Amino acid sequence: MAGLAVRNLSYRIRDRRILSDISFDAGAPALVGLVGPNGSGKTTLIRCIDGIIRPEGSILLDDTDLSLLPRMEVAKRVAYVPQGIRNNSSATVFDAVLMGRRPHLSWSIGKKDEEEVVRALELLGVEDLAFRQLRTLSGGERQRVMIARALAQESPLLLLDEPTSALDLRNAMEVMELIHRLTVDEGRLAIMAIHDLSLAARYCTGIIVLSGGTIAAQGPPADVLTPEVIAQVYGVDAVIEHRGEIPYIFPIRPVTKA
Amino acid sequence: MKQIALLACLILMLIAPAMAAETDGNVQVGEDEIVAMVLAFLSGGPDAPDLAAVQDAAAAFSPAARIVTDSSGRTHTIDATPSRIVVMNGETLETLRSLGVDPSIIVGIDKYSADRPSFFPEYADTPVVGSIWSPDYEAIVSLSPDAVFLYATTSKDACDEIQNKLESTIPGVRIFRFDCYQPGTYAREIRALGAIFDRTAEAEAFAVFYTGTLETIPGRLSGVAEEDRAVVYLENWKDYRTGASSSGYEEKIRMAGGRNAFSSLAAEYPELDPEAVIQANPDVIVKLIGAGSYDAGGYDNEDAEAIPGYYTGLTERPGWKTLASVKNGDLHLLHNDIFGGPQHFIGIAYMAKWCYPEVFADIDPAAVHRVYLEDYQHLPFDPAEKIFTYP
Amino acid sequence: MPDPDLRSVFAAARRKRTLFLGGTTLVIALLAGVAVTLGSADLSVAEVYLAVLAGLFPDHFTASDTAMTIVWDYRLHRVLMAIAAGFGLAIAGAVMQGILRNPLASPFTLGISSAAATGASIAIVLGVGVVGGDYLVVGNAFLFALLAAALIYGMARFRGMGAESMILAGIALMYLFSAVTSLLQYVGSSEQVQEVVFWMFGSLGRSDWPKVGIIAAILVVSTLYLVYRAWDLNALAEGDDIAESLGIPVRRSMTIFMLISSLVTASIICFTGTIGFIGLVAPHITRMVVGTDHRFLLPASGLVGALLLLGADSLARTVLAPTILPVGIMTAFLGVPFFIALFLRGRGE
Numbered sequence: 001m002a003g004l005a006v007r008n009l010s011y012r013i014r015d016r017r018i019l020s021d022i023s024f025d026a027g028a029p030a031l032v033g034l035v036g037p038n039g040s041g042k043t044t045l046i047r048c049i050d051g052i053i054r055p056e057g058s059i060l061l062d063d064t065d066l067s068l069l070p071r072m073e074v075a076k077r078v079a080y081v082p083q084g085i086r087n088n089s090s091a092t093v094f095d096a097v098l099m100g101r102r103p104h105l106s107w108s109i110g111k112k113d114e115e116e117v118v119r120a121l122e123l124l125g126v127e128d129l130a131f132r133q134l135r136t137l138s139g140g141e142r143q144r145v146m147i148a149r150a151l152a153q154e155s156p157l158l159l160l161d162e163p164t165s166a167l168d169l170r171n172a173m174e175v176m177e178l179i180h181r182l183t184v185d186e187g188r189l190a191i192m193a194i195h196d197l198s199l200a201a202r203y204c205t206g207i208i209v210l211s212g213g214t215i216a217a218q219g220p221p222a223d224v225l226t227p228e229v230i231a232q233v234y235g236v237d238a239v240i241e242h243r244g245e246i247p248y249i250f251p252i253r254p255v256t257k258a
Numbered sequence: 259m260k261q262i263a264l265l266a267c268l269i270l271m272l273i274a275p276a277m278a279a280e281t282d283g284n285v286q287v288g289e290d291e292i293v294a295m296v297l298a299f300l301s302g303g304p305d306a307p308d309l310a311a312v313q314d315a316a317a318a319f320s321p322a323a324r325i326v327t328d329s330s331g332r333t334h335t336i337d338a339t340p341s342r343i344v345v346m347n348g349e350t351l352e353t354l355r356s357l358g359v360d361p362s363i364i365v366g367i368d369k370y371s372a373d374r375p376s377f378f379p380e381y382a383d384t385p386v387v388g389s390i391w392s393p394d395y396e397a398i399v400s401l402s403p404d405a406v407f408l409y410a411t412t413s414k415d416a417c418d419e420i421q422n423k424l425e426s427t428i429p430g431v432r433i434f435r436f437d438c439y440q441p442g443t444y445a446r447e448i449r450a451l452g453a454i455f456d457r458t459a460e461a462e463a464f465a466v467f468y469t470g471t472l473e474t475i476p477g478r479l480s481g482v483a484e485e486d487r488a489v490v491y492l493e494n495w496k497d498y499r500t501g502a503s504s505s506g507y508e509e510k511i512r513m514a515g516g517r518n519a520f521s522s523l524a525a526e527y528p529e530l531d532p533e534a535v536i537q538a539n540p541d542v543i544v545k546l547i548g549a550g551s552y553d554a555g556g557y558d559n560e561d562a563e564a565i566p567g568y569y570t571g572l573t574e575r576p577g578w579k580t581l582a583s584v585k586n587g588d589l590h591l592l593h594n595d596i597f598g599g600p601q602h603f604i605g606i607a608y609m610a611k612w613c614y615p616e617v618f619a620d621i622d623p624a625a626v627h628r629v630y631l632e633d634y635q636h637l638p639f640d641p642a643e644k645i646f647t648y649p
Numbered sequence: 650m651p652d653p654d655l656r657s658v659f660a661a662a663r664r665k666r667t668l669f670l671g672g673t674t675l676v677i678a679l680l681a682g683v684a685v686t687l688g689s690a691d692l693s694v695a696e697v698y699l700a701v702l703a704g705l706f707p708d709h710f711t712a713s714d715t716a717m718t719i720v721w722d723y724r725l726h727r728v729l730m731a732i733a734a735g736f737g738l739a740i741a742g743a744v745m746q747g748i749l750r751n752p753l754a755s756p757f758t759l760g761i762s763s764a765a766a767t768g769a770s771i772a773i774v775l776g777v778g779v780v781g782g783d784y785l786v787v788g789n790a791f792l793f794a795l796l797a798a799a800l801i802y803g804m805a806r807f808r809g810m811g812a813e814s815m816i817l818a819g820i821a822l823m824y825l826f827s828a829v830t831s832l833l834q835y836v837g838s839s840e841q842v843q844e845v846v847f848w849m850f851g852s853l854g855r856s857d858w859p860k861v862g863i864i865a866a867i868l869v870v871s872t873l874y875l876v877y878r879a880w881d882l883n884a885l886a887e888g889d890d891i892a893e894s895l896g897i898p899v900r901r902s903m904t905i906f907m908l909i910s911s912l913v914t915a916s917i918i919c920f921t922g923t924i925g926f927i928g929l930v931a932p933h934i935t936r937m938v939v940g941t942d943h944r945f946l947l948p949a950s951g952l953v954g955a956l957l958l959l960g961a962d963s964l965a966r967t968v969l970a971p972t973i974l975p976v977g978i979m980t981a982f983l984g985v986p987f988f989i990a991l992f993l994r995g996r997g998e
Contacts, residue, residue: 052893075896082890089887090752091941094659099884102895107877107944118655131658153895386971391847392854394971396690399718413840415773419855427722526838 002156003027009057028189033200036210042193075103079150083161089134100152120148140171158190201247329410330435340405349438356634410435488613490516491540495550498530514609548594555645556595591648673952689971730856732955739954741910742928747886755929756914760822762923767826768793774837790919798911851924851977879943926984
């Protein structure tokens with residue numbers, strides 16, 4: 001079971017501090033929601049963990065410091081589903097998911113690679129689209145394909161950047177159900193940047209609230225997504241209501257300066 | 259007959275070296291002697307020399323190898339006159355005719371010469387080998403030439419490329435570089451070509467004719483100071499395009515005894531501001547015709563009726579009626595056929611006459627033209643039937 | 650358990666690819682066989698092939714001197730040059746389209762060809778260049794092509810521009826270099842202008858065996874390397890972040906790929922002049938049949954490019970015989986129906 005330990009992570013561009021002193025733990029099975037206002041550093045944090053940018057501090061995955069590993073080794077351990085997907089790619093779904101096998105591939109495709117791709121496609125329910133071109137798919141279908149690619153990478157840690165932002169009501173729900181199942185039910189560890197607080201509250205096992213590059217709060221959703229935290233971090237007065245077990249966060253009005 | 263004899267001579271010369279080792283090589287045999295001997299041998303009879311004697315003579319026969327420098331500075335050693343030549347510029351083709359070179363040895367011509375069947379009637383059936391800018395290499399190679407003639411200074415890069423290509427693919431071919439239209443080098447080129455084709459006498463005669471026409475001009479003007487020379491504005495068929503100091507136009511104006519009105523401009527062939535002409539008010543204006551929108555007259559004699567219209571068109575340019583040259587009748591049209599190519603000496607003669615009518619009153623450029631066409635080019639035209647100058 | 654349907658589709662795709670590669674190679678061989686017999690010299694087909702055999706097996710075959718000269722000194726290397734140049738331009742185009750993630754990328758639209766023309770013009774009109782003598786024009790064209798590539802790459806990487814912006818930058822460079830070339834033409838003599846224009850038409854007439862050898866050597870090395878790194882190209886074609894997260898060093902890879910494709914392009918067009926459309930059209934056509942996996946897309950595009958250029962040159966030599974049209978004019982004409990077809994196809998989407 002994977003365990004991620006981030007200690008004192010900071011990132012700076014020239015003189016601007018984007019992230020300061022981030023520390024947290026996460027262990028599979030878990031779906032950790034990373035929330036915060038625009039510009040709070042969510043995407044940057046994800047890119048740091050993935051090794052796309054190199055921060056100060058340590059990132060330990062199962063006691064291996066990711067910042068010391070060569071990129072290809074990091075790719076075997078961390079899979080990334082970025083925000084926004086190129087929509088004019090003429091690659092087929094199969095080829096796109098196959099790309100996820102890159103860290104494991106030699107020049108030719110082996111049986112195992114094919115099997116992993118098919119498995120990922122089936123898990124995401126898109127095996128019928130296997131030879132369609134990416135650009136002919138709908139937004140929801142494309143998002144599933146991107147997740148399938150990350151799965152094909154067979155990595156212990158999954159990073160997702162706003163997977164539901166561009167999706168409609170139903171697709172967003174279905175994708176969240178899917179991610180929840182892949183992580184909580186099937187034992188994976190995923191960290192997901194998300195800005196829909198209701199979805200975060202409903203599906204995540206843990207929440208990290210980022211504000212201005214630092215962690216404002218972290219913990220289980222019920223403890224963290226409170227009106228006080230929301231007012232402090234977002235500057236919005238909100239109300240939390242429950243319909244059965246499902247929490248809903250309603251923004252009421254922006255906080256007026258005293 | 260003489261050719262057959264020479265051929266037999268050459269064949270014998272192949273056998274001769276074997277004999278030569280045993281022969282005393284002190285005796286020198288001249289060309290006429292050996293020809294006589296071979297003819298006698300071939301016709302038989304009681305006085306005919308036997309084969310051994312003819313072979314001895316052949317061994318002793320050494321025609322002087324001719325050394326010729328072409329216009330790119332390369333020297334060629336010529337022991338045998340080229341017998342299958344490809345000529346890629348019409349100027350050289352025309353000059354060869356002035357030397358009386360046998361047309362049958364020319365096995366390939368360029369397409370621009372082929373487009374002038376009225377001027378080159380004897381080459382109407384000669385194969386065409388493209389042009390300097392797009393040479394038909396396969397056609398050239400198929401003709402198995404032993405010599406190819408290209409420009410020396412014009413299109414130098416294109417000609418260099420053709421030269422490299424042919425020299426590396428046709429073994430033994432000679433590439434000769436001659437321009438045959440530049441006043442500075444033409445006389446020398448005439449003589450060089452004469453040496454190549456063993457027609458030195460004809461070359462000398464033609465060269466004398468050519469230089470003679472041109473040399474009268476500076477001769478008669480020796481007393482005229484620089485600042486008294488006629489100022490000439492020479493306009494190309496492109497309106498308001500003239501030549502400056504580095505151009506061929508300037509050179510030819512000088513040779514006609516005049517001064518180029520726009521010598522000092524920067525580019526080689528600048529385009530003028532029309533006002534500059536009014537300001538310069540030259541003594542003589544010469545407008546070149548024969549291409550572009552002034553394509554009339556000349557050897558092709560097309561659209562000859564349009565020529566007076568060109569003249570009036572010029573006089574009607576704004577301000578031109580006030581120009582001295584227009585008022586005095588010193589505006590002339592000159593066809594490029596007698597200015598740009600090997601016949602430039604005729605055009606220069608006309609210009610000299612226009613600049614200094616009294617000094618050159620006795621010179622008749624039309625007569626010079628007639629002599630050129632009759633005696634050297636052997637063409638049946640009478641220049642008076644075509645329009646080369648106007649008025 | 651892998652779905653049997655999926656596997657059969659996969660296998661079918663693989664078969665299609667192999668067939669396409671084999672088929673194009675065959676057509677190229679046939680076309681080459683025809684192309685060698687084209688020309689203004691009056692040689693029969695039998696004479697031509699006899700000359701080819703005589704050159705390869707001099708102990709067993711003999712042919713006339715004229716035939717040998719025509720075939721070995723004029724035709725054969727021209728045919729091979731068409732194949733090599735077409736192959737190279739197509740591969741370069743495919744790589745550029747991959748790393749820039751834009752199917753309209755090509756040496757032409759990125760201004761690399763225009764830069765080469767500027768270099769050639771400077772050599773022709775001003776007589777200035779890096780390498781003197783016979784290689785003045787070639788050296789300048791090569792250098793300026795690489796300069797344009799460096800400028801585009803620099804603008805793209807260090808300003809963080811996206812693919813669309815890079816195309817815009819490329820078009821801007823194209824206009825810039827075209828403007829400089831025009832200025833040089835204005836200043837030059839009419840002879841120099843003619844020479845520049847002829848250079849820009851693009852022609853295989855200046856080919857010779859050493860040039861074919863140089864280009865072939867560069868192609869072999871580049872193609873092998875590019876196919877070996879094809880997976881990285883596949884990933885880069887999807888996006889920088891994705892490529893990065895898959896473990897590919899994006900900046901370094903893009904530099905190398907850009908360098909190689911520019912090198913291949915520059916080394917071809919410095920000898921042949923600007924030949925357009927091959928780098929644009931060949932990868933497009935190939936992608937429709939073979940897919941986007943660069944392991945196959947690259948060599949297949951190369952073959953299609955070779956075929957297109959050889960076909961264009963053969964047409965150029967025969968359509969107005971005995972005049973030989975510059976091949977660049979023919980490829981420009983061939984590009985028109987291609988774009989019309991593309992436009993009509995696109996309307997359905």
